[in-house]
Amino acid sequence: MNHIRTFKNISRNKGLIEIVFVLLFTLLLLASCHAEETAADTVHPQIIGAHDIHYTRGRPLPDLLKDVSATDDVDGEIPVEVDDSAVDFDELGEYSIVYKARDRAGNYAQKTVKVYVDGYRGDQVTTEAVEAIADEVLAEILTDGMTNREKAEAIHDWIAVHMTYLPTPEVVDSIGKLPQAAYIGFTEGNGNCYTLYAMGEILLTRAGIPNIPISNKDPEHYWSLVKVDGEWLHFNVYAGQPDRGACCEPDESMLGFFGGKMAWTYDPADMEEWEGID
Numbered sequence: 001m002n003h004i005r006t007f008k009n010i011s012r013n014k015g016l017i018e019i020v021f022v023l024l025f026t027l028l029l030l031a032s033c034h035a036e037e038t039a040a041d042t043v044h045p046q047i048i049g050a051h052d053i054h055y056t057r058g059r060p061l062p063d064l065l066k067d068v069s070a071t072d073d074v075d076g077e078i079p080v081e082v083d084d085s086a087v088d089f090d091e092l093g094e095y096s097i098v099y100k101a102r103d104r105a106g107n108y109a110q111k112t113v114k115v116y117v118d119g120y121r122g123d124q125v126t127t128e129a130v131e132a133i134a135d136e137v138l139a140e141i142l143t144d145g146m147t148n149r150e151k152a153e154a155i156h157d158w159i160a161v162h163m164t165y166l167p168t169p170e171v172v173d174s175i176g177k178l179p180q181a182a183y184i185g186f187t188e189g190n191g192n193c194y195t196l197y198a199m200g201e202i203l204l205t206r207a208g209i210p211n212i213p214i215s216n217k218d219p220e221h222y223w224s225l226v227k228v229d230g231e232w233l234h235f236n237v238y239a240g241q242p243d244r245g246a247c248c249e250p251d252e253s254m255l256g257f258f259g260g261k262m263a264w265t266y267d268p269a270d271m272e273e274w275e276g277i278d
Contacts, residue, residue, distance in 0.1 A: 210274035
């Protein structure tokens with residue numbers, strides 16, 4: 001009987017040994033294949049689409065990975081990482097960012113490009129560029145079904161919240177230059193009453209709300225009249241104070257600003273351009 005048990009144990013152990021042998025052989029085969037594959041893959045990935053970037057301070061931050069990809073001859077498309085830790089998007093200057101990609105075999109690719117953070121350049125500002133910024137703002141703050149009054153209120157409050165009263169030399173120089181003044185406001189976030197008026201005119205016009213310029217000489221001040229519900233009403237923004245300005249308000253709302261005197265002027269002919277539009 002002992003001989004029988006011993007034979008059974010030997011048979012059982014032999015079966016286990018065979019299983020272990022098969023597993024080891026499989027692992028060695030896989031390791032060998034992987035080693036061969038790794039040894040054969042010595043080609044570095046390619047980073048595609050990375051290029052120098054020009055960014056205007058104050059605009060929405062650029063998508064640094066837009067249109068950037070990496071491909072490998074074995075792995076196909078692989079992830080790309082970007083290191084922008086050296087860039088200060090709030091300070092003018094020239095910076096570098098680094099794109100990196102690595103395939104499964106450990107082959108590494110790296111590409112460095114420049115980021116130029118620019119400020120206001122009045123001679124290069126176009127109406128189309130300012131309108132494009134305005135359209136981005138309107139897409140954020142307006143919704144379908146809004147009345148013109150509701151749209152005007154949303155525009156008024158957005159300007160007030162996003163602006164600081166700061167008449168820098170470039171701000172003062174932009175008085176009478178509507179696209180440039182609005183551009184400073186949108187990108188720098190500061191300005192004077194003309195800046196606020198310019199931003200308002202661009203936004204109101206792009207939103208389809210009738211508006212005309214209005215001004216006062218003493219004290220010097222600029223704002224708009226808007227046509228809402230068939231009436232021409234005042235649209236006057238205070239930087240940083242959405243509750244203080246006049247939005248779709250009658251003449252009386254502006255009397256306190258000018259010491260009780262209605263001394264402002266506007267060109268009635270401007271209203272004719274909006275005839276038939278409420």
